[in-house]
Amino acid sequence: MNKPSSLIDVARRAKVNISTVSRTINQTGKIGSETQARVRKAMRELGYKPNRVARRLRTRDSSSHLLGLIIPNIQNIFFADLARGVEDVAYKSNYAVLLCNYDEDEAKERFYLDVLQSESVDGIILPPIHETDPAVLQVVRNGTPVVCVDRSLSSGNLDKVEVDNHTGALKAVEHIIARGHRRIGLIGGPADSSTGRERLRGYKDAHAQAGLALKPELIRFGDYKQASGETIAHELLSLAEPPTALFACNGLMTAGALEAIAARGLKMLPDVFNPPLTVVRQPAYEVGKYAAELLLKRIEDGKRPATSLKLMPELIIRKSC
Amino acid sequence: MNKPSSLIDVARRAKVNISTVSRTINQTGKIGSETQARVRKAMRELGYKPNRVARRLRTRDSSSHLLGLIIPNIQNIFFADLARGVEDVAYKSNYAVLLCNYDEDEAKERFYLDVLQSESVDGIILPPIHETDPAVLQVVRNGTPVVCVDRSLSSGNLDKVEVDNHTGALKAVEHIIARGHRRIGLIGGPADSSTGRERLRGYKDAHAQAGLALKPELIRFGDYKQASGETIAHELLSLAEPPTALFACNGLMTAGALEAIAARGLKMLPDVFNPPLTVVRQPAYEVGKYAAELLLKRIEDGKRPATSLKLMPELIIRKSC
DNA sequence: CAAATTTATGCAAACGTTTGCCGCCACCTT
DNA sequence: AAGGTGGCGGCAAACGTTTGCATAAATTTG
Numbered sequence: 001m002n003k004p005s006s007l008i009d010v011a012r013r014a015k016v017n018i019s020t021v022s023r024t025i026n027q028t029g030k031i032g033s034e035t036q037a038r039v040r041k042a043m044r045e046l047g048y049k050p051n052r053v054a055r056r057l058r059t060r061d062s063s064s065h066l067l068g069l070i071i072p073n074i075q076n077i078f079f080a081d082l083a084r085g086v087e088d089v090a091y092k093s094n095y096a097v098l099l100c101n102y103d104e105d106e107a108k109e110r111f112y113l114d115v116l117q118s119e120s121v122d123g124i125i126l127p128p129i130h131e132t133d134p135a136v137l138q139v140v141r142n143g144t145p146v147v148c149v150d151r152s153l154s155s156g157n158l159d160k161v162e163v164d165n166h167t168g169a170l171k172a173v174e175h176i177i178a179r180g181h182r183r184i185g186l187i188g189g190p191a192d193s194s195t196g197r198e199r200l201r202g203y204k205d206a207h208a209q210a211g212l213a214l215k216p217e218l219i220r221f222g223d224y225k226q227a228s229g230e231t232i233a234h235e236l237l238s239l240a241e242p243p244t245a246l247f248a249c250n251g252l253m254t255a256g257a258l259e260a261i262a263a264r265g266l267k268m269l270p271d272v273f274n275p276p277l278t279v280v281r282q283p284a285y286e287v288g289k290y291a292a293e294l295l296l297k298r299i300e301d302g303k304r305p306a307t308s309l310k311l312m313p314e315l316i317i318r319k320s321c
Numbered sequence: 322m323n324k325p326s327s328l329i330d331v332a333r334r335a336k337v338n339i340s341t342v343s344r345t346i347n348q349t350g351k352i353g354s355e356t357q358a359r360v361r362k363a364m365r366e367l368g369y370k371p372n373r374v375a376r377r378l379r380t381r382d383s384s385s386h387l388l389g390l391i392i393p394n395i396q397n398i399f400f401a402d403l404a405r406g407v408e409d410v411a412y413k414s415n416y417a418v419l420l421c422n423y424d425e426d427e428a429k430e431r432f433y434l435d436v437l438q439s440e441s442v443d444g445i446i447l448p449p450i451h452e453t454d455p456a457v458l459q460v461v462r463n464g465t466p467v468v469c470v471d472r473s474l475s476s477g478n479l480d481k482v483e484v485d486n487h488t489g490a491l492k493a494v495e496h497i498i499a500r501g502h503r504r505i506g507l508i509g510g511p512a513d514s515s516t517g518r519e520r521l522r523g524y525k526d527a528h529a530q531a532g533l534a535l536k537p538e539l540i541r542f543g544d545y546k547q548a549s550g551e552t553i554a555h556e557l558l559s560l561a562e563p564p565t566a567l568f569a570c571n572g573l574m575t576a577g578a579l580e581a582i583a584a585r586g587l588k589m590l591p592d593v594f595n596p597p598l599t600v601v602r603q604p605a606y607e608v609g610k611y612a613a614e615l616l617l618k619r620i621e622d623g624k625r626p627a628t629s630l631k632l633m634p635e636l637i638i639r640k641s642c
Numbered sequence: 643c644a645a646a647t648t649t650a651t652g653c654a655a656a657c658g659t660t661t662g663c664c665g666c667c668a669c670c671t672t
Numbered sequence: 673a674a675g676g677t678g679g680c681g682g683c684a685a686a687c688g689t690t691t692g693c694a695t696a697a698a699t700t701t702g
Contacts, residue, residue: 029650074395
């Protein structure tokens with residue numbers, strides 16, 4: 001219950017002014033070495049810990065050592081990995097991370113953007129809710145450094161780090177084709193998401209490269225949630241001429257599709273339909289890591305040109321399930 | 322780049338003193354309704370957002386509207402779910418959550434405890450690194466509300482919410498026994514973790530209840546990581562008289578065990594060894610939710626008696642893999 | 643050796659709130 | 673008519689820092 005010691009306590013004990021203490025801590029200004037030693041000793045004896053809140057209030061520009069991370073849902077492994085990447089580089093630079101889940105809910109996103117600004121975070125990392133997100137643009141206009149991840153913002157040239165979804169899908173479908181499949185079902189992402197569109201493009205390009213015609217009945221769009229993967233898989237497998245392989249556009253829909261396959265598995269001869277499970281590993285941790293690095297650089301130098309990173313996903317080829 | 326408006330700006334525009342504005346916002350003190358209306362109008366017009374940092378600096382006691390959450394690793398689904406539970410109730414009460422991953426590293430834990438105190442969080446939720454965690458006790462002594470989750474702290478009667486690991490393991494092993502298994506391999510948690518010990522006790526009690534003798538060679542301890550699950554599963558399956566079922570003490574070790582089984586699956590006749598995959602679902606989200614609720618209550622009333630919740634895990638019975 | 647410069651430290655304002663205290667006004671009560 | 677009461681709102685201090693400016697001492701310079 002004893003309240004923590006402040007600069008004043010340290011100053012009193014070291015018989016100096018508080019500004020001297022502040023300057024020894026921050027290594028700013030000229031302070032004699034013997035004075036510094038005395039101050040340090042006092043700090044040690046009192047167990048002094050600087051108050052980040054006061055510091056944050058005082059210094060408008062950077063140095064608040066706090067980052068904001070706004071993501072749809074931490075329960076999604078992609079964002080958990082991403083968050084971990086952010087947190088790791090933040091920790092290395094003595095930054096803490098304020099985590100916000102916004103559930104693709106614009107009201108929640110706005111609330112958190114307000115909170116983060118109100119907390120004077122040094123910068124914010126987030127996947128914009130859609131390509132022209134006015135709330136985010138407002139924040140950028142306020143001068144808060146922002147790095148976009150996963151998705152991007154059409155206007156405003158911001159730092160961003162994305163995954164090359166087109167190439168990822170392309171390689172995956174190429175691989176499926178190479179394994180001899182000719183009828184590949186697509187469980188796509190929402191048509192209005194950039195990630196969904198890019199993956200669709202990869203699917204189509206792979207077909208084009210192989211000289212394979214697209215079969216419209218094999219192409220369906222879900223909403224990135226498990227249930228839709230299951231539904232669509234059922235639909236596809238119920239076709240008169242079902243696909244011999246499926247390409248699902250994210251992890252949750254893949255899980256749903258596997259449920260569907262398992263449910264039908266009993267009724268089907270295993271070799272009639274034995275889908276090879278190959279996954280496109282999103283470099284989520286790396287996305288977070290690079291985003292945080294970019295953000296820290298921008299915090300240090302607000303004038304540097306915006307850089308845009310595109311990370312390549314990895315194709316992981318597994319045996320059939 | 323325009324700096325945000327402050328109480329002063331609002332006060333000027335509404336032609337009142339800043340204290341009047343503050344009091345209208347916080348609904349404290351007596352302010353006439355027409356004055357309030359004028360103030361609100363000014364706030365709206367200026368797009369005023371209160372500065373949480375200044376507020377936090379000023380008010381030592383509670384009302385900083387910030388919670389700290391320190392967990393081993395957000396990539397662990399258990400903690401991701403827990404974090405989500407915390408965040409959801411925090412959001413409902415207009416709190417934000419500062420997330421810290423400490424990786425079971427004491428230095429990191431100390432760093433983050435310092436940061437959280439330095440940020441004047443209203444309270445902290447964490448699984449203590451071990452049962453007598455001096456750093457955490459120090460924080461408690463400083464008067465910061467703390468709620469323990471998952472594991473508990475031996476001394477200091479704190480609010481805590483845990484999972485009933487003993488019953489969970491007991492029910493799971495009972496279920497396995499009921500399915501006719503007599504040789505059940507245990508892939509246990511670390512012997513020095515309370516969760517590991519409790520689950521071991523459940524395993525043993527289930528055997529005792531069924532009048533089954535324990536076979537020491539079937540009981541092995543891992544470290545809750547995937548690799549150890551795989552290694553131990555291989556060991557167990559290599560025994561002259563292998564177990565007919567396995568009970569792994571957490572999700573990652575289960576995954577490792579499944580890898581091992583899959584790797585051997587080709588060489589084994591499927592009906593010789595066909596482990597039923599039944600899982601004990603930890604109510605992680607609920608743990609986080611209740612912990613946050615407890616914490617908010619304690620923030621409101623520091624004198625309330627410490628309450629201790631024990632949540633029951635759910636046995637989810639699946640078909641064999 | 644006086645003047646100019648550098649070095650080391652103190653002083654006090656500012657960041658944006660909250661809040662105890664005081665005063666004003668209007669309305670009752672004797 | 674004098675005093676009391678209560679509603680309303682202003683004044684200013686405080687929270688713990690950082691930092692521009694002033695100043696004293698020490699050092700270099702001409």
